[in-house]
Amino acid sequence: MSSAACIFCKIIKGDIPSLKLFESDKVFAFLDIQPLSRGHALVIPKFHGAKLTDIPDEDLVEILPVAKKIAQATGAVDFNILQNNGRIAHQVVDHVHFHMIPKPNEKEGMT
Numbered sequence: 302m303s304s305a306a307c308i309f310c311k312i313i314k315g316d317i318p319s320l321k322l323f324e325s326d327k328v329f330a331f332l333d334i335q336p337l338s339r340g341h342a343l344v345i346p347k348f349h350g351a352k353l354t355d356i357p358d359e360d361l362v363e364i365l366p367v368a369k370k371i372a373q374a375t376g377a378v379d380f381n382i383l384q385n386n387g388r389i390a391h392q393v394v395d396h397v398h399f400h401m402i403p404k405p406n407e408k409e410g411m412t
């Protein structure tokens with residue numbers, strides 16, 4: 302299920318370019334276009350849904366192992382996994398996404 306108007310569905314289809322990190326039948330991961338730190342990634346279900354509550358469990362369970370692999374691949378020791386639902390919770394793109402945000406030592410530059 303995808304939405305023709307959704308920017309992340311277009312990224313999954315390749316209609317909008319992205320720096321892809323991972324793809325499986327249910328999950329897609331790519332670098333955030335406005336990274337909060339080097340390696341800031343977005344991990345998303347291919348199933349289109351705006352909020353966590355819209356996504357089937359069988360799709361959701363495949364997300365966190367991918368976020369874990371990306372965290373390991375970046376070498377990040379400290380990192381945040383964030384997932385916003387709704388405008389009041391600061392969600393901007395209405396396709397479920399998990400941010401994987403490395404938190405490098407401040408001496409390394411971007412925090």
Ligand code: 5GP
Nearest residue numbers: 308319331332333334335385391392393394
């Ligand atoms: P939200 O606030 O909805 O949790 O975060 C949406 C994220 O999507 C933001 O960090 C933003 O930089 C990212 N984003 C929005 N549009 C694009 C895009 O076209 N390409 C990529 N790679 N990231 C995007």
Ligand code: ZN
Nearest residue numbers: 307310349396
């Ligand atoms: Zn979508």
